Amino acid sequence: xxxxxxxxxxxxxxxxxxxxxxxxxxxxxxxxxxxxxxxxxxxxxxxxxxxxxxxxxxxxxxxxxxxxxxxxxxxxxxxxxxxxxxxxxxxxxxxxxxxxxxxxxxxxxxxxxxxxxxxxxxxxxxxxxxxxxxxxxxxxxxxxxxxxxxxxxxxxxxxxxxxxxxxxxxxxxxxxxxxxxxxxxxxxxxxxxxxxxxxxxxxxxxxxxxxxxxxxxxxxxxxxxxxxxxxxxxxxxxx
Amino acid sequence: xxxxxxxxxxxxxxxxxxxxxxxxxxxxxxxxxxxxxxxxxxxxxxxxxxxxxxxxxxxxxxxxxxxxxxxxxxxxxxxxxxxxxxxxxxxxxxxxxxxxxxxxxxxxxxxxxxxxxxxxxxxxxxxxxxxxxxxxxxxxxxxxxxxxxxxxxxxxxxxxxxxxxxxxxxxxxxxxxxxxxxxxxxxxxxxxxxxxxxxxxxxxxxxxxxxxxxxxxxxxxxxxxxxxxxxxxxxxxxx
Numbered sequence: 001x002x003x004x005x006x007x008x009x010x011x012x013x014x015x016x017x018x019x020x021x022x023x024x025x026x027x028x029x030x031x032x033x034x035x036x037x038x039x040x041x042x043x044x045x046x047x048x049x050x051x052x053x054x055x056x057x058x059x060x061x062x063x064x065x066x067x068x069x070x071x072x073x074x075x076x077x078x079x080x081x082x083x084x085x086x087x088x089x090x091x092x093x094x095x096x097x098x099x100x101x102x103x104x105x106x107x108x109x110x111x112x113x114x115x116x117x118x119x120x121x122x123x124x125x126x127x128x129x130x131x132x133x134x135x136x137x138x139x140x141x142x143x144x145x146x147x148x149x150x151x152x153x154x155x156x157x158x159x160x161x162x163x164x165x166x167x168x169x170x171x172x173x174x175x176x177x178x179x180x181x182x183x184x185x186x187x188x189x190x191x192x193x194x195x196x197x198x199x200x201x202x203x204x205x206x207x208x209x210x211x212x213x214x215x216x217x218x219x220x221x222x223x224x225x226x227x228x229x230x231x232x233x234x235x236x237x238x239x
Numbered sequence: 240x241x242x243x244x245x246x247x248x249x250x251x252x253x254x255x256x257x258x259x260x261x262x263x264x265x266x267x268x269x270x271x272x273x274x275x276x277x278x279x280x281x282x283x284x285x286x287x288x289x290x291x292x293x294x295x296x297x298x299x300x301x302x303x304x305x306x307x308x309x310x311x312x313x314x315x316x317x318x319x320x321x322x323x324x325x326x327x328x329x330x331x332x333x334x335x336x337x338x339x340x341x342x343x344x345x346x347x348x349x350x351x352x353x354x355x356x357x358x359x360x361x362x363x364x365x366x367x368x369x370x371x372x373x374x375x376x377x378x379x380x381x382x383x384x385x386x387x388x389x390x391x392x393x394x395x396x397x398x399x400x401x402x403x404x405x406x407x408x409x410x411x412x413x414x415x416x417x418x419x420x421x422x423x424x425x426x427x428x429x430x431x432x433x434x435x436x437x438x439x440x441x442x443x444x445x446x447x448x449x450x451x452x453x454x455x456x457x458x459x460x461x462x463x464x465x466x467x468x469x470x471x472x473x474x475x476x477x478x
Contacts, residue, residue, distance in 0.1 A: 109379075110349070116348070138341045138342045141343055142396075149400075150394070151393065174418065
């Protein structure tokens with residue numbers, strides 16, 4: 001059970017860094033390292049014009065600070081993305097110090113920009129959905145010239161889990177059911193749409209589809225099931 | 240459709256390198272580069288004693304060359320694993336030359352040994368099943384201290400696809416349905432068991448479970464659906 005908690009904790013922690021409103025332990029330092037962490041969801045030089053265009057589109061729909069230092073409310077919110085979890089991980093009990101020190105988030109584990117997962121997630125709380133803009137780098141190959149099915153599954157797990165955690169707090173992944181409709185060429189920029197389907201007690205059913213940026217082509221469809229866990233479990237005893 | 244072909248082609252090509260008996264185009268060079276490719280499924284210094292022990296166990300069940308240079312037949316066969324597909328990829332038409340030259344198989348894309356996916360697949364043709372020994376490196380983190388659900392999905396896609404391709408030739412992935420039962424600590428060594436469930440015309444239904452090496456703990460269960468495509472499609476026209 002402890003492991004399940006830690007599993008969902010990872011997603012929540014990433015969200016916590018950007019969303020103080022759902023921070024369960026207000027006195028906890030959210031980033032345990034001395035320097036400011038790099039936000040990997042910021043544009044970089046490897047982003048294609050198509051990636052930049054979609055990013056700019058959703059960015060204009062987000063909350064912004066006006067010249068008068070007032071907050072202009074908007075339906076969308078951009079989430080930051082880091083490559084490490086915070087140090088209070090209960091899961092760490094299993095690990096050697098060496099592994100703990102070197103561990104990095106799977107989707108942000110390579111320093112070379114543009115080589116693997118370039119992505120940014122925008123969430124719309126009112127509509128209970130999010131959109132991820134994803135550019136697939138050359139180190140994600142499965143069949144020659146195409147993105148590996150596991151890399152697509154990884155992004156689906158990441159995006160649906162981000163939405164479930166954003167809406168419901170601490171969660172664990174219980175199921176991913178993925179239908180591959182069309183192969184995705186390496187270098188593609190795609191949208192990963194994720195929406196809350198229904199809630200049954202502690203279960204959140206999330207739908208997901210991966211499309212071209214103009215939404216004319218469907219690459220993948222999926223459903224995901226997440227189970228809520230109590231906040232008490234997050235930093236509670238390890239028994 | 241072209242993409243689907245290329246998708247399955249990737250798996251087949253990896254198998255072709257080790258399995259001349261299912262090579263569809265006998266005159267084709269199976270490795271287009273001048274030097275001998277590195278087989279990533281060979282033991283290295285980052286393999287834990289547990290990983291080495293399981294590897295040795297299955298290795299003793301494999302075909303071997305005797306002192307008399309005769310082939311001793313055994314039920315299991317170890318498959319090699321490379322980090323590139325061959326250059327005849329139809330999928331490559333979508334890609335810039337830069338991406339084509341730099342592309343690497345997702346599960347073998349990092350030079351640092353032990354950092355991500357250390358694995359080797361053993362197949363048993365008679366029993367229509369395979370076993371993968373997998374050691375999860377520190378760059379596969381999801382929740383703090385645990386392996387990312389996407390990394391587990393990646394290995395399930397890889398192992399079930401390897402079995403489907405080994406038994407039926409060219410295939411494409413149609414569905415992955417994954418139930419996460421227990422989180423997997425980073426650094427774990429696990430077995431990924433995969434078996435043919437049934438065949439319905441062109442469809443292969445594969446089952447998969449991920450367990451501890453003593454099989455006492457179940458981490459993940461999954462089913463996978465693959466669809467056979469004709470060999471003609473592999474190197475045929477792109478129309």
